Amino acid sequence: MGRTRSGVQFSPLSDDPSTEDVSFIQTEWDSTNAFGAAATQEEGFGDEGELDSHVCIAERAPTPIPNEEIYLTISGPQRTDFSHCGGGSWTGRRDSSKSSRSYTVHELEEMGFTYVPYEPGRNVLFSDSQTRIVGGLVDAPPGEEWTLTKENASVSLQNARKIGAGTGAFLNKDLNHRRGRYFTLLTGVSMGGGQKRPGNLAQRLRARCKLVQSILLNESIKRIAGFQSSAFYFLAPKLYRRYANDLGRLYNSQSELRWNFDGSIYPCVAFNCGPQSITTLHFDQGNLSHGLCAVMPLGNFDWKKGGHLVLWELKLVLEFPPGTVALLPSAAVRHCNTPIQKGEERMSITQFAAGGLFRWVAYGMKSAKELGSMKASDGRTVKEKADKGAEERWMEGLSLFSTTTSLEQDYRTDQLPPTSLV
Ligand SMILES: [Fe+2]
Numbered sequence: 001m002g003r004t005r006s007g008v009q010f011s012p013l014s015d016d017p018s019t020e021d022v023s024f025i026q027t028e029w030d031s032t033n034a035f036g037a038a039a040t041q042e043e044g045f046g047d048e049g050e051l052d053s054h055v056c057i058a059e060r061a062p063t064p065i066p067n068e069e070i071y072l073t074i075s076g077p078q079r080t081d082f083s084h085c086g087g088g089s090w091t092g093r094r095d096s097s098k099s100s101r102s103y104t105v106h107e108l109e110e111m112g113f114t115y116v117p118y119e120p121g122r123n124v125l126f127s128d129s130q131t132r133i134v135g136g137l138v139d140a141p142p143g144e145e146w147t148l149t150k151e152n153a154s155v156s157l158q159n160a161r162k163i164g165a166g167t168g169a170f171l172n173k174d175l176n177h178r179r180g181r182y183f184t185l186l187t188g189v190s191m192g193g194g195q196k197r198p199g200n201l202a203q204r205l206r207a208r209c210k211l212v213q214s215i216l217l218n219e220s221i222k223r224i225a226g227f228q229s230s231a232f233y234f235l236a237p238k239l240y241r242r243y244a245n246d247l248g249r250l251y252n253s254q255s256e257l258r259w260n261f262d263g264s265i266y267p268c269v270a271f272n273c274g275p276q277s278i279t280t281l282h283f284d285q286g287n288l289s290h291g292l293c294a295v296m297p298l299g300n301f302d303w304k305k306g307g308h309l310v311l312w313e314l315k316l317v318l319e320f321p322p323g324t325v326a327l328l329p330s331a332a333v334r335h336c337n338t339p340i341q342k343g344e345e346r347m348s349i350t351q352f353a354a355g356g357l358f359r360w361v362a363y364g365m366k367s368a369k370e371l372g373s374m375k376a377s378d379g380r381t382v383k384e385k386a387d388k389g390a391e392e393r394w395m396e397g398l399s400l401f402s403t404t405t406s407l408e409q410d411y412r413t414d415q416l417p418p419t420s421l422v
Contacts, residue, residue, distance in 0.1 A: 090362075090393075091192075091355035092285040092331025100180075100280045102339050105308060108317045113310070118303070118319035125235060125404070126314060132401040135292060135311070135333075138231040140323035150323040152220035154298040157347040160185065160211045161273035169207035170273075182277040187212045188260045188268030189251075191356030192286050196367060198250060198357055200258055201268070215271050216260060221349070226263030228294035228351050231325040233265075236292055237410045239400040240265060243291075243353060246361045253365050266294065266351035274299065274347045278337045281312060284330040286354050290397030293330040293352035297322050299345040306340035331355065362386035 109115060116124060116137075125136040140146050161183050164170035170183045177184070185208065191198040203209040215221055233240045243265045251257045260269050277297075287293060301307050303321040310317050312334035320326060320337075328335055330352065340346050363371055363386055371379035387393065402410045 090359040092287050092289055093283045094285050105317055105338055113315045113317045116316055116318040118321055127404055131403040133235055135328040136235045137318055138325045149220045149223050150298055153224055156215055156218045157271055157273045160215055164211055167207045169205055169211055179282055180279045183273040185212050185271040189257050190268050190354045191360055192354055198360055222261055224296055224349055225261040228325050229264040232294055232327055235327050236401055242400050246358050250361050267353050270350045272348040274345050277346050277348045278339055281334050281336040283334055287331040287352050288355040288358055289331050291353055292327045295326045295350045298347040301340040301344035301346045306338050307346050308338040310336045
């Protein structure tokens, strides 16, 4: 695979999702109103060396979606309260409800959720009330080779957990955090929490740094990361190009920033090492407000009985087997998993992008604080142009989602998305 240091890299990816059988789940959730106030990032940052800066993007577009579309209508939509919006917000909704309660499939169905069974070879796209594709579940590539890939990746995360517990890289208190009770390793480029500029996430312990490096070098993990990125392109080519454009500019402006993977557009990854990586209901408030994060479960559990993906505002509960990829608007839609059985193991890999990175680029590679210290009118002009009104920015973000009728055309275009955010 060739490389360029000058900007966006175009590269064929080997695991393009199959588009032979696509179903649509149409909900009445109105994404027009799903918007949240700015949030803070919780992790620290630091410099850990250099790698080539480049951005990968799928060159080979998936084949057009078929004509036979299946629509399911979800009843009882929840409309989020627009009064929580903050002007100039780039990140997700701040979540004040700190509930650690889990939900069973039965409870969710009683609450009106629609159950979406997994069917091998079928990709599910879910659209909002305006037919915007706001996420989906992409099936794993067929064949024995992918089975080995997910098994190897599972072992890598299992080993990280065992070694981490043995070396002190993981402590018992690390089991308990905002998203659930499991060990997790976070690495990549992020921005938030009062950080002056984007940076590589620092591991607080050297032992953790070694664990992260060993996982990043694992070929199965690399392949999964590339597949997640391809799935993102498959579902949201315009939004993907926005990531490629903005993040390409960011990485080119700071040579110390490192990509986690050659084949992924995402700047950050969480390796959720289990033993039971089951999340409680949450927003990912630091992520780009209209972004899509990619999640793949791994491990050995009965996915008919547990580990389902719950999308609260969409009122969906989906079977979510190991090796498949879910793309979800994690900053705008609350999500969680149903519990798995005692003794079972579930790990997962989640790739995402912090909203603060895109805000930094839109502010001309500056923070809001720096803009504030500039000559008053200059700084204010840049900020107002980038922030716009809360509703206007949100609608602009939504315009980057494809609709069920535009998706085919959206693959074909060569053009980057509108540059009004940059
Ligand atoms: Fe999440």
